[in-house]
Amino acid sequence: xxxxxxxxxxxxxxxxxxxxxxxxxxxxxxxxxxxxxxxxxxxxxxxxxxxxxxxxxxxxxxxxxxxxxxxxxxxxxxxxxxxxxxxxxxxxxxxxxxxxxxxxxxxxxxxxxxxxxxxxxxxxxxxxxxxxxxxxxxxxxxxxxxxxxxxxxxxxxxxxxxxxxxxxxxxxxxxxxxxxxxxxxxxxxxxxxxxxxxxxxxxxxxxxxxxxxxxxxxxxxxxxxxxxxxxxxxxxxxxxxx
Amino acid sequence: xxxxxxxxxxxxxxxxxxxxxxxxxxxxxxxxxxxxxxxxxxxxxxxxxxxxxxxxxxxxxxxxxxxxxxxxxxxxxxxxxxxxxxxxxxxxxxxxxxxxxxxxxxxxxxxxxxxxxxxxxxxxxxxxxxxxxxxxxxxxxxxxxxxxxxxxxxxxxxxxxxxxxxxxxxxxxxxxxxxxxxxxxxxxxxxxxxxxxxxxxxxxxxxxxxxxxxxxxxxxxxxxxxxxxxxxxxxxxxxxxxxxxxxxxxxxxxxxxxxxxxxx
Numbered sequence: 001x002x003x004x005x006x007x008x009x010x011x012x013x014x015x016x017x018x019x020x021x022x023x024x025x026x027x028x029x030x031x032x033x034x035x036x037x038x039x040x041x042x043x044x045x046x047x048x049x050x051x052x053x054x055x056x057x058x059x060x061x062x063x064x065x066x067x068x069x070x071x072x073x074x075x076x077x078x079x080x081x082x083x084x085x086x087x088x089x090x091x092x093x094x095x096x097x098x099x100x101x102x103x104x105x106x107x108x109x110x111x112x113x114x115x116x117x118x119x120x121x122x123x124x125x126x127x128x129x130x131x132x133x134x135x136x137x138x139x140x141x142x143x144x145x146x147x148x149x150x151x152x153x154x155x156x157x158x159x160x161x162x163x164x165x166x167x168x169x170x171x172x173x174x175x176x177x178x179x180x181x182x183x184x185x186x187x188x189x190x191x192x193x194x195x196x197x198x199x200x201x202x203x204x205x206x207x208x209x210x211x212x213x214x215x216x217x218x219x220x221x222x223x224x225x226x227x228x229x230x231x232x233x234x235x236x237x238x239x240x241x242x
Numbered sequence: 243x244x245x246x247x248x249x250x251x252x253x254x255x256x257x258x259x260x261x262x263x264x265x266x267x268x269x270x271x272x273x274x275x276x277x278x279x280x281x282x283x284x285x286x287x288x289x290x291x292x293x294x295x296x297x298x299x300x301x302x303x304x305x306x307x308x309x310x311x312x313x314x315x316x317x318x319x320x321x322x323x324x325x326x327x328x329x330x331x332x333x334x335x336x337x338x339x340x341x342x343x344x345x346x347x348x349x350x351x352x353x354x355x356x357x358x359x360x361x362x363x364x365x366x367x368x369x370x371x372x373x374x375x376x377x378x379x380x381x382x383x384x385x386x387x388x389x390x391x392x393x394x395x396x397x398x399x400x401x402x403x404x405x406x407x408x409x410x411x412x413x414x415x416x417x418x419x420x421x422x423x424x425x426x427x428x429x430x431x432x433x434x435x436x437x438x439x440x441x442x443x444x445x446x447x448x449x450x451x452x453x454x455x456x457x458x459x460x461x462x463x464x465x466x467x468x469x470x471x472x473x474x475x476x477x478x479x480x481x482x483x484x485x486x487x488x489x490x491x492x493x494x495x496x497x498x499x500x501x502x503x504x505x506x
Binding site: 004005013015036037040041046 | 347366367373375378380389394395396399401402403
């Protein structure tokens, strides 16, 4: 790095020496986080251009930004929304359409987090332990899923099927049949997919119930005056907001 | 050999000649990504800090001086040769769209992009020509890749709003009609936009003038008359084409002389 640029970067760092406070449900406290920078905002918006792959890319980019800007590597997926909303509010203002983001931030503080971090499902000799994944774990799976999803439009149905499997997969910690226990973190992702695809349908439904507790929490905090805030790439686009 | 010339906006530009051996690389790059090809072509521009409009004009002149003035354009009736001067004339001069903004203590100058779009949306940051804090100024296009990434990664997101507005308000300036099309010849209009891949596709096509088989054939034929192949590969395409025509004329004359001798 040249001396001139180094000195310029120092000046930029001084100007950017701002942090915002975000309430983190898993930690039950506020943590300081850096605001979005220009490249991060561009990365979020540009993911909107690429269909199903774009949706994965958007989520992966968001997770990466949250981890990078907060410096916390063990945040759970239900911690995501507070960061998203606080970063957006700081960058582009309080209003998105008719919704005031402060209302969502108030919900985050006031609505209790009724999500269990672990759960167990038993069916005959099959036992599954479930978990709430961290943002880092989710990103590993999103990377893999993105590689497997074809952008061709005719394969959209297949792509959504894969998304569903990965969604199920990220919440499973261990699978036990009789005395054999497999910790999913110990095996490769494509092997995890094969295992999950072999689970009985009734187990899928119980896993979905577990996932639903997180979805319900997210819906509750995103709802202000009976309107649910949509979080997509447009949420970070200045031209899309009022 | 370096060549220097003046662009329509009076900027002095220095380039390296594109030699016949460089066209071999172009032929080999044929299956490579546009990003690799444009990077290779940009390596011939010695002058740093040009924006894409200035680079386009530089490529026009480089093409004229090293390959020739005629460009084959596809039509429904086959390829038609068009003079590069016509492209330059159609583009004409570029309006000054330079805009200075002040964002959170950073003086930021927005202008035509300095990078070509080849699929990476990061290119949009190249609309930022320069940044200045407390009288310390940096020109983004003159930074190394590492420094560029470091600077862009530290800029406040509020600049995005200004870039977006700048792009919207200057949209007509980012597109240009290079050729109006000709109905009688069934040639379509050639319209380029600096913010999408059309500009790079057009520039790459300008220099895609010889296939690998023709490359070898021309050398093979000329080496019969000029045995120093190294000399040949260090000539420009334009020079080789002249030698090729001279050799062709010479062979034709010899054949004619032989025919005349046999007749007498």
